[in-house]
Amino acid sequence: MPELPEVETVVRGLRRMLVGRRIVGVRLGKTDFIDDPEAIEGQAAGRQIQEVTRFGKFILLRLERGNGGGAHGGQKLQAAYLVVHLGMTGQLTPRRAEEPVARHTHVQFELDDGRELRYTDIRRFGRMALVPAEALEKIVGGLGADPLDVSEEGFCGLLGGRRAMVKALLLDQRVLRGVGNIYADESLWRAKVHPQRHAAGLGAKKLKRLWRAVQEVLRDAIRLGGSSVSNYVNADGEPGFFQFRHRVYQRAGKGCYRCRAKIRRVIVAGRSSYYCPRCQRTGRRKTKNENRKT
DNA sequence: CGTTGAACCTGTTTGC
DNA sequence: TGCAAACAGGTTCAAC
Numbered sequence: 001m002p003e004l005p006e007v008e009t010v011v012r013g014l015r016r017m018l019v020g021r022r023i024v025g026v027r028l029g030k031t032d033f034i035d036d037p038e039a040i041e042g043q044a045a046g047r048q049i050q051e052v053t054r055f056g057k058f059i060l061l062r063l064e065r066g067n068g069g070g071a072h073g074g075q076k077l078q079a080a081y082l083v084v085h086l087g088m089t090g091q092l093t094p095r096r097a098e099e100p101v102a103r104h105t106h107v108q109f110e111l112d113d114g115r116e117l118r119y120t121d122i123r124r125f126g127r128m129a130l131v132p133a134e135a136l137e138k139i140v141g142g143l144g145a146d147p148l149d150v151s152e153e154g155f156c157g158l159l160g161g162r163r164a165m166v167k168a169l170l171l172d173q174r175v176l177r178g179v180g181n182i183y184a185d186e187s188l189w190r191a192k193v194h195p196q197r198h199a200a201g202l203g204a205k206k207l208k209r210l211w212r213a214v215q216e217v218l219r220d221a222i223r224l225g226g227s228s229v230s231n232y233v234n235a236d237g238e239p240g241f242f243q244f245r246h247r248v249y250q251r252a253g254k255g256c257y258r259c260r261a262k263i264r265r266v267i268v269a270g271r272s273s274y275y276c277p278r279c280q281r282t283g284r285r286k287t288k289n290e291n292r293k294t
Numbered sequence: 295c296g297t298t299g300a301a302c303c304t305g306t307t308t309g310c
Numbered sequence: 311t312g313c314a315a316a317c318a319g320g321t322t323c324a325a326c
Contacts, residue, residue, distance in 0.1 A: 002319060088319055123303045125320055164296055180319060
């Protein structure tokens with residue numbers, strides 16, 4: 001499901017619903033996507049959720065210091081973060097404990113108000129970890145700039161001069177944190193930049209246009225609660241609406257909203273990429289020979 | 295550096 | 311109808 005706008009939407013909902021709540025118990029199902037299941041099982045209970053934030057596509061729940069488990073009172077635990085990445089199909093939603101548990105629910109955090117924070121993930125491409133505050137850096141430290149914060153100059157500095165294809169750079173979390181396949185394509189369409197253009201070949205004007213497009217697309221998507229293509233839901237379990245505003249994503253063969261040319265699909269950086277062959281030029285003109293239909 | 299393909303896993307859609 | 315292939319919002323690793 002989840003790119004920056006979806007994760008941001010989930011985080012806003014969780015913040016509203018979870019800050020101040022205390023985790024009183026943990027139930028685990030399959031754990032192959034969890035870094036250290038014992039840590040979650042043994043160190044989450046008893047802690048209060050103090051803050052919910054987003055870092056790129058990661059959801060961070062800051063947990064207060066707590067008492068280590070054990071009948072003897074245990075050692076004092078330091079502040080920690082529950083780190084969640086939703087992968088492709090992850091969902092993180094608080095539910096009343098009596099509600100039936102959806103299939104593929106692998107983690108349930110019992111809360112002090114009769115609800116449970118449930119993690120459901122069909123494909124289990126997501127990740128979860130409970131780490132001391134100092135260890136956050138190791139997980140999240142390599143990520144690039146937040147696309148909503150980065151300045152125009154910063155953005156141009158990140159992409160300018162690089163020989164990789166511009167879409168590959170948009171998708172690279174070490175460059176920008178949070179852009180994924182949908183919003184890369186939508187931004188490129190809005191900026192009229194072909195996904196296979198090499199960033200180094202883009203002029204300053206195009207780069208600036210792309211910077212602006214990324215911001216506009218992400219802001220619009222957040223405003224509409226993200227895109228629900230198959231199973232994304234927010235913290236209330238409800239879908240977003242930005243899928244109705246997609247201009248190219250999954251529209252191969254359909255007409256471009258600007259020029260009516262047929263949208264094409266091509267693989268870039270290993271991902272399906274949709275673009276308008278008329279609005280988004282590669283820069284390289286086709287020869288008469290290539291153009292001729294046989 | 296940059297690119298490609300495979301792997302991780304389950305479900306849905308598409309094509310023959 | 312049935313079955314297999316292709317495809318899906320993500321990341322990571324090996325190989326070239």
